[in-house]
Amino acid sequence: LSGCGSNNSSSTAAGSSKAADSSAAASAEDSSTSKELSGKISTGGSTSMEAVIGALQEAFAETYPDVDITYDPTGSGAGITGATEGSLDIGLSSRDLKEDETGVTGTKIALDGISIIVNKDNPITDLSLEDLARIATGEVKNWSELGGNDAEIVFVGREAGSGTRDGFESIVGVEDKCVYSEELTATGAVIAKVQSNPNAIGYASLSAVDESVKTLTIDKVAPSEETVQDGSYAIQRPFVFVTKDGAEQSDAVKTFIEFATSKDADELIRAAGAVPLA
Amino acid sequence: MKSKSRVLKNGLRTTFVYVAAAITMAVLVGIIGYVLYKGVPELSWQLITSVPSVTKKVDGIFPYILNTLYVILLSLLIVLPLGVGAAVYLTEYARNKHLIRVIEFTTETLAGIPSIIYGLVGMLVFCQMLGFQSSLLAGCLTLVVMTLPTIIRTTQESLKAVPVSYREGALGLGATKWHIVRTIVLPSSADGIITGCILAVGRIVGESAALLFTAGFGKIVADTIFEAYSRSGATLSVALYMTAFEEGKFDVAWAIAALLLVIVLIINLAARAVRAKTRKKNK
Amino acid sequence: MNMETGNPIIQTKGLTLHYGEFEALKGIDMDILSQEITAFIGPSGCGKSTFLKTLNRMQDLVPGVRIDGEVTFHGKDIFAKDVDVTWLRKKIGMVFQKANPFPMSIYDNIAYGPRLHSHIKKAQMDEIVENALRGAALWDEVKDRLKKSALGLSGGQQQRLCIARAMAVEPEVILMDEPTSALDPASTMKIEELMTHLKKKYTVIIVTHNMQQAARISDKCAFFLVGELVEMGPTDRVFSTPKDKRTEDYITGRFG
Amino acid sequence: MNMETGNPIIQTKGLTLHYGEFEALKGIDMDILSQEITAFIGPSGCGKSTFLKTLNRMQDLVPGVRIDGEVTFHGKDIFAKDVDVTWLRKKIGMVFQKANPFPMSIYDNIAYGPRLHSHIKKAQMDEIVENALRGAALWDEVKDRLKKSALGLSGGQQQRLCIARAMAVEPEVILMDEPTSALDPASTMKIEELMTHLKKKYTVIIVTHNMQQAARISDKCAFFLVGELVEMGPTDRVFSTPKDKRTEDYITGRFG
Amino acid sequence: MRVKHLIEKVMNSIFFICGMVAIACVVLITIYMLVSGLPAIFEIGPIDFLFGTEWKSTAADPSYGILPFILTSMWGTAGATLIGVPVGLLTAVFLAKIAPKKLAAPVSAAVELLAGIPSVVYGLVGMLVLVPAVAQAFELSNGACLLSAILVLSIMILPNIISVSVTALNAVPKEYEEASLALGATTSETYFKVSVPAAKSGIAAGIVLGIGRAVGEAMAVMMVAGNVANMPGIFKSVTFLTTAVSKEMSYASGLQREALFSIALVLFIFIMIINGVLGAVLKRGNKHEK
Amino acid sequence: MSNRSEYDAQLKSLNQSLIDMGRLVTGAVDSAIDALEQKDIDRAAKIVKGDEAIDREERAIEHVCLTLLLLQQPVARDLRQVSTALKIVTDLERIGDHAADIAEIIPRLADDGIPVEQDISPMAHKALDMARMAIDAFVRHDMDLADKVVEADDIVDNAFDIVKRKLAKRMVGTEAAQDSAIDQLMIAKYLERIGDHAVNIAEWVKFCETGIYREERIV
Amino acid sequence: MSNRSEYDAQLKSLNQSLIDMGRLVTGAVDSAIDALEQKDIDRAAKIVKGDEAIDREERAIEHVCLTLLLLQQPVARDLRQVSTALKIVTDLERIGDHAADIAEIIPRLADDGIPVEQDISPMAHKALDMARMAIDAFVRHDMDLADKVVEADDIVDNAFDIVKRKLAKRMVGTEAAQDSAIDQLMIAKYLERIGDHAVNIAEWVKFCETGIYREERIV
Ligand SMILES: Nc1ncnc2c1ncn2[C@@H]1O[C@H](COP(=O)(O)OP(=O)(O)OP(=O)(O)O)[C@@H](O)[C@H]1O
Ligand SMILES: Nc1ncnc2c1ncn2[C@@H]1O[C@H](COP(=O)(O)OP(=O)(O)OP(=O)(O)O)[C@@H](O)[C@H]1O
Numbered sequence A: 001l002s003g004c005g006s007n008n009s010s011s012t013a014a015g016s017s018k019a020a021d022s023s024a025a026a027s028a029e030d031s032s033t034s035k036e037l038s039g040k041i042s043t044g045g046s047t048s049m050e051a052v053i054g055a056l057q058e059a060f061a062e063t064y065p066d067v068d069i070t071y072d073p074t075g076s077g078a079g080i081t082g083a084t085e086g087s088l089d090i091g092l093s094s095r096d097l098k099e100d101e102t103g104v105t106g107t108k109i110a111l112d113g114i115s116i117i118v119n120k121d122n123p124i125t126d127l128s129l130e131d132l133a134r135i136a137t138g139e140v141k142n143w144s145e146l147g148g149n150d151a152e153i154v155f156v157g158r159e160a161g162s163g164t165r166d167g168f169e170s171i172v173g174v175e176d177k178c179v180y181s182e183e184l185t186a187t188g189a190v191i192a193k194v195q196s197n198p199n200a201i202g203y204a205s206l207s208a209v210d211e212s213v214k215t216l217t218i219d220k221v222a223p224s225e226e227t228v229q230d231g232s233y234a235i236q237r238p239f240v241f242v243t244k245d246g247a248e249q250s251d252a253v254k255t256f257i258e259f260a261t262s263k264d265a266d267e268l269i270r271a272a273g274a275v276p277l278a
Numbered sequence B: 001m002k003s004k005s006r007v008l009k010n011g012l013r014t015t016f017v018y019v020a021a022a023i024t025m026a027v028l029v030g031i032i033g034y035v036l037y038k039g040v041p042e043l044s045w046q047l048i049t050s051v052p053s054v055t056k057k058v059d060g061i062f063p064y065i066l067n068t069l070y071v072i073l074l075s076l077l078i079v080l081p082l083g084v085g086a087a088v089y090l091t092e093y094a095r096n097k098h099l100i101r102v103i104e105f106t107t108e109t110l111a112g113i114p115s116i117i118y119g120l121v122g123m124l125v126f127c128q129m130l131g132f133q134s135s136l137l138a139g140c141l142t143l144v145v146m147t148l149p150t151i152i153r154t155t156q157e158s159l160k161a162v163p164v165s166y167r168e169g170a171l172g173l174g175a176t177k178w179h180i181v182r183t184i185v186l187p188s189s190a191d192g193i194i195t196g197c198i199l200a201v202g203r204i205v206g207e208s209a210a211l212l213f214t215a216g217f218g219k220i221v222a223d224t225i226f227e228a229y230s231r232s233g234a235t236l237s238v239a240l241y242m243t244a245f246e247e248g249k250f251d252v253a254w255a256i257a258a259l260l261l262v263i264v265l266i267i268n269l270a271a272r273a274v275r276a277k278t279r280k281k282n283k
Numbered sequence C, D: 001m002n003m004e005t006g007n008p009i010i011q012t013k014g015l016t017l018h019y020g021e022f023e024a025l026k027g028i029d030m031d032i033l034s035q036e037i038t039a040f041i042g043p044s045g046c047g048k049s050t051f052l053k054t055l056n057r058m059q060d061l062v063p064g065v066r067i068d069g070e071v072t073f074h075g076k077d078i079f080a081k082d083v084d085v086t087w088l089r090k091k092i093g094m095v096f097q098k099a100n101p102f103p104m105s106i107y108d109n110i111a112y113g114p115r116l117h118s119h120i121k122k123a124q125m126d127e128i129v130e131n132a133l134r135g136a137a138l139w140d141e142v143k144d145r146l147k148k149s150a151l152g153l154s155g156g157q158q159q160r161l162c163i164a165r166a167m168a169v170e171p172e173v174i175l176m177d178e179p180t181s182a183l184d185p186a187s188t189m190k191i192e193e194l195m196t197h198l199k200k201k202y203t204v205i206i207v208t209h210n211m212q213q214a215a216r217i218s219d220k221c222a223f224f225l226v227g228e229l230v231e232m233g234p235t236d237r238v239f240s241t242p243k244d245k246r247t248e249d250y251i252t253g254r255f256g
Numbered sequence E: 001m002r003v004k005h006l007i008e009k010v011m012n013s014i015f016f017i018c019g020m021v022a023i024a025c026v027v028l029i030t031i032y033m034l035v036s037g038l039p040a041i042f043e044i045g046p047i048d049f050l051f052g053t054e055w056k057s058t059a060a061d062p063s064y065g066i067l068p069f070i071l072t073s074m075w076g077t078a079g080a081t082l083i084g085v086p087v088g089l090l091t092a093v094f095l096a097k098i099a100p101k102k103l104a105a106p107v108s109a110a111v112e113l114l115a116g117i118p119s120v121v122y123g124l125v126g127m128l129v130l131v132p133a134v135a136q137a138f139e140l141s142n143g144a145c146l147l148s149a150i151l152v153l154s155i156m157i158l159p160n161i162i163s164v165s166v167t168a169l170n171a172v173p174k175e176y177e178e179a180s181l182a183l184g185a186t187t188s189e190t191y192f193k194v195s196v197p198a199a200k201s202g203i204a205a206g207i208v209l210g211i212g213r214a215v216g217e218a219m220a221v222m223m224v225a226g227n228v229a230n231m232p233g234i235f236k237s238v239t240f241l242t243t244a245v246s247k248e249m250s251y252a253s254g255l256q257r258e259a260l261f262s263i264a265l266v267l268f269i270f271i272m273i274i275n276g277v278l279g280a281v282l283k284r285g286n287k288h289e290k
Numbered sequence F, G: 001m002s003n004r005s006e007y008d009a010q011l012k013s014l015n016q017s018l019i020d021m022g023r024l025v026t027g028a029v030d031s032a033i034d035a036l037e038q039k040d041i042d043r044a045a046k047i048v049k050g051d052e053a054i055d056r057e058e059r060a061i062e063h064v065c066l067t068l069l070l071l072q073q074p075v076a077r078d079l080r081q082v083s084t085a086l087k088i089v090t091d092l093e094r095i096g097d098h099a100a101d102i103a104e105i106i107p108r109l110a111d112d113g114i115p116v117e118q119d120i121s122p123m124a125h126k127a128l129d130m131a132r133m134a135i136d137a138f139v140r141h142d143m144d145l146a147d148k149v150v151e152a153d154d155i156v157d158n159a160f161d162i163v164k165r166k167l168a169k170r171m172v173g174t175e176a177a178q179d180s181a182i183d184q185l186m187i188a189k190y191l192e193r194i195g196d197h198a199v200n201i202a203e204w205v206k207f208c209e210t211g212i213y214r215e216e217r218i219v
């Protein structure tokens, strides 16, 4: 399929002049490189990174219109596997690499806070990390035990393998011990669930959380760019580009990684709701 | 004249029928009405024609519509000759009863396989083994396999409905088989084939699980056709899944849902029109 | 079989036909004379249709059929390797029990056959169509609607259209398998009348369940029973003084 | 209409029937005598079936039908408010052109009607079934396969089964709409024979396209033309010296 | 003549190849399912895999028992059938036999529309409307449970059952009904004692088709069933075979991923069995008609 | 294609009617001969009266034949049987007529006391025999018997010539004798005609069996 | 129910054959009367010879009738026509026979020089008239004419009685005269029979038109 890209070389010239006009948006690059840069960058993995990768993609395409960046929202695990197997140029993971995940290198490009959300009608506003762990493990079953309404706690989480779940469970220290009332396969679904169930509590990427739910403070710290960046908000995880060790990377891939880790990307990352690296 | 228990039983039966019909209609009106109620207000020209952008904070579903069309186009282009050919083979050429049975059985089997399995196998075969990665092409090929039984079956049905007497008549005039297929059998079963296409389109439009694993989730508008098929891309159904459950943008999700409903409605109406025409012609 | 007039156009000798294990025809010897109407009668399942379809090799299409014995058309073995079946079927036309016009215009129905066999100019085709329709006594009824679908015709008209269609390829023999059994009496009458006209030009072979019909229209009559040709002869002789007891029982309704 | 024997079991007076705008029956006056076979003949579309179906109010089921005039059964208006149609249809049974046994066992087919109307014990039902089948001259052929599907029977047997089924509810009148037109001659013969037996117990009304059949089996014969009753009388009289020119033209085949 | 024969031969081969495609697909799918599904089963051990009641695929000490999924799928399908079949069948009787044309036509059209609605939409409506409604109706803390899944599935198979049954009922020769009426049966007696039995093979086919759809459905169920690997219970959060595969497939790796393929294989076998039943039902129906 | 059992019954009864009528007719002839021999006027009167019944029977049989032709449309043997019946019934009726004709003459002969020519009696018996044989041939489908009837005709014809000549010789007597001779001549003529009709019947019987009438296939 | 055009043609030709045969037969009678009046032996011989043609014609018509019954299964008027034909053809043939019978006698009368009883000639013409009228009635479907034929029979019967009585008186002469008287008596008898057959024909004509034969509906 890479052939497709080269077939299009005739249109490259025409496209590049347009790119030159809008090069202001990508000042880091000089127009001569952009002219030559073409090809395909296949990315895939974490669904939480969908917004971030989308933003980077859009901005990058303005400078390099002939570079085709694909993104498969298959989940962090699949992203890492894809990078390891070489089927992806860049694997996307919303967690750090595990010890046994060798042969690949992770490059942090951003951070993400994992917000703990409850229904708007829930009087609770703050939880300690311990309370959270007790909720997750099913030790605490009723909101009244935490000073809330007399209602059963509905703990909603993500499916096994999710970067978000992994991040939450490892930080809260409840790996393999969680008793979920419901496992959902996507961030938005968790938010929707919490929104529609007054007794629900769940976790979701900070980038995705909006007004429809209430974000709790954890040990009085609310998740925000600052608190995540400085680590005072504990429940957070990195967004990682995973690349295969020793694999020869195309110019396009290299340029894209450079672009994503550059300061110029910060604004984009922010726009996508994630937290740029400090 | 009639015994009491007979009257009672009759009344009871009738009541059950009416209750069931009422339930069904309530469900029908409820679902369709609710989706339209939630979705139609969100549908705007703006939404339909825009490319979504995170940076610009723009919502749009234009790429999804385009992808849906691409997928329909290529899938039909491949599946139609294959399916019609297979159906013609089964009804007109095949003489080996066992072979016919086997093919028919496999067709039925294909029709019954859940889309999630198509998704897995499509991912394994088209994306990984054949190296198409997540792309519309891989998605289309998966859909071809999925819709093959639909096309074969409806075509076969309408081929079978072509009276044997037509064939006999043509044979009696000294026509060869292919000639009969070309001039009599296929033209008189065109309606059935079209119905099959429409049904296939319906299935393509509605499919999400299989495409999620094979066509990925791209929202870029490609410059060329080739590019379009080599990239990942989301159809409307996949986009609905993503926007709702991944991104949590329910307003857009409802809009897509309403749009899908409208499309399905159009497809159904088209199928009905063709069927009505067939029925009229047969009379 | 003693035949008095005409010359045999089709002859069978020891024609035996098996459907798998089942012997549907048991050594039929028959001479069909040209320019005559030959009627086949016999109880259901006796092999009339089977025999008829063997004559233009429509039986080839049935899987598992085995044919022994000889069938000649103008003295030539129709099963010979060098016989082109499409040619044979052009020469020996066929009309079926249920009228089966193609779902096209009346014109195209008639033109279908001629177009198969050669390339014909429009004007010439017009002529062929008109002649065929006139021959089938249908022209006056349809001349204003040639381009309309043939399926809009009445049952009797459809059957005559099928006869016209068969005639358009200029056959010598026309086989008819119960051509009127699906028609009402008025249409039946028309077809019967047509048949007696046809025999001036064609050799007609007709299968019928209607003994009165066989009596009315045929010159020769052949009576079949469980795959055997029991008796064949001039129709009035067969109907007045059948030679075989079984024939007599059948035609007087004392069969079965 | 001058009727010589028996007493009228069904009478119509000025029976007019419209399908929407179309007047399918135009003021029919007719007396049907009990224990006779009355045959309706006439060209296709003349209203025979329509008239027949009016007699047991099967016509009620057709939307857009308007019926004027009077039909009485044993002197009672069948359209009266207090007439239970299920009772009427039990009394006036019907047999259709195409044999239509239910897709159940032979036994269940016969038992279907009686079960509707009353609760019957097994032994008694066995008797009913046997009697009906004997009455329809079918018992010997099927007694060993009563539990087998009725669809496995031959066409003629199926039709006799339908007659048996109709008889099982003990009707007084049996209406038959072209009951043999889909059958081969041998089966037709059997049914005809059966009908002449039936008239000892039932009043039989039969629609037929087959004039010979009407001639052979009926006592009275009624000739319809475009919704009118042209002539009715003893069959041999109608067939030998029809009073109306149109009847004569029709029965001698000079019609249309 | 030569050309004619040549064309005949060529077309014959082309059509033959087309006919083979279907077989090739099924063979391919079967092979892939087996190849990718069998290894994990043997690694885990067939007994542990099929009859294990605990599914913890990502735990440090993972366990891969899929009995909860199998049972949930069975329960769910049975439940959906129990609700969908009577309602669907009775509705079909209404539409095919009782409803005036003016009502029947739009309702049938709407039923078809129901069949055409993408399952994601069902998921959406299910999650946002049905699940809270179930929670409220049964005073549950969370409505995402087997019951919700059953309800969604019943609705989803309803159109299958209705449209196939309507077709089958309409195909019942009018003669049967006429015969019954002529014997003095009322209309409702006629429909239930003649029409429905006569259409039973068609109706059965519709039911089996519905079951097939219920067993195979993933997207909609995923949104309403809760997706926790519990043993089935009507108000419990549960995972179906399909959702087990689709929910974790995205993130899975290693043995977990292979185990998911094994679940898919089990699902595939289920479907094959249902297809076999369907084939038998249809064949019996055909034979009956002859 | 027929309603067999009823049709068969009708054919059978037609046959029986013919046989009955044959009996009636030959009975009449027999009676006439007896009456002639014994100059039994009463008996003769009865014969004349009885002719009406034969006429009625003729019409009844014709009715049956035509009804069968009309309603059952017979073919083959059935048709031959019906058409034979239609034909021979005329001959039977004529034979009956001739018996009545003879009977009508008897009173005149009885009055005048003139003896009846002795050759008439054997001739009469021969004619009666022929009629009986013809009917028997019909009943028993006996072609040989039918042939015998045809052969026997010459005997009766010869007998008539002889009687005629003998009677011519008697013309010489009184007026009464002349009248008697003429009456007897008429009787002889009637007997000769009876023989002819018997031949006709025999010919039709042969037709009925073979379809051949007077050496010619007529159906 | 028929292959109409051919069937109609056959019926028409049957009719024509009957008319032709009627002409033939009345022609023969006419000739016979002429020959008798003029004692023309040659002519008489021709008549005798011509009878064969009439017999052949009879058989031909019977063949047509039976074939029509066999193959076309006529009903209503068609059936009456065919059955009428089947019946009257016999009478026609008998009339022809009687013409021949008369012709056979003529040579004997011509030889003996004895004059023919003068009443015979008008009687002969009356009988011939009846035959002609009967055939005309058939041709023209004329019921009145048929009735007239039936009425006329009495005239011929009376004429026969008169002739018979007159001839009886002649018996007194020579043997030759006696023979002649007997021959003439026979001729008169034949003429009377011709009248009878004409009546038969007329009756059948009435049947053909109405289905009623001798006041009785026989079909
Ligand atoms: N394709 C076939 N395979 C096996 N047997 C067959 C086939 N076609 C016909 N037969 C059998 O061959 C015999 C003769 O059939 P055929 O159709 O020639 O009868 P027919 O005389 O035309 O009867 P009908 O009057 O009912 O049309 C029957 O017993 C029939 O069952
Ligand atoms: N349901 C209906 N709606 C409108 N017209 C009808 C309907 N049924 C019958 N007709 C018309 O009424 C007339 C009489 O029909 P009917 O079926 O009684 O004729 P028929 O004499 O039985 O004819 P056939 O011999 O063809 O069965 C026909 O012109 C027919 O077209």
Ligand SMILES: [Mg+2]
Pocket (backbone or CB within 6 Å): C048, C049, C050, C177, C207
């Ligand atoms: Mg046949």
Ligand SMILES: [Mg+2]
Pocket (backbone or CB within 6 Å): D048, D049, D050, D177, D207
């Ligand atoms: Mg009808």
Ligand SMILES: O=P([O-])([O-])[O-]
Pocket (backbone or CB within 6 Å): A045, A046, A047, A048, A049, A075, A076, A077, A094, A158, A161, A162, A163, A164, A165
């Ligand atoms: O989709 P995830 O970011 O949770 O892996």
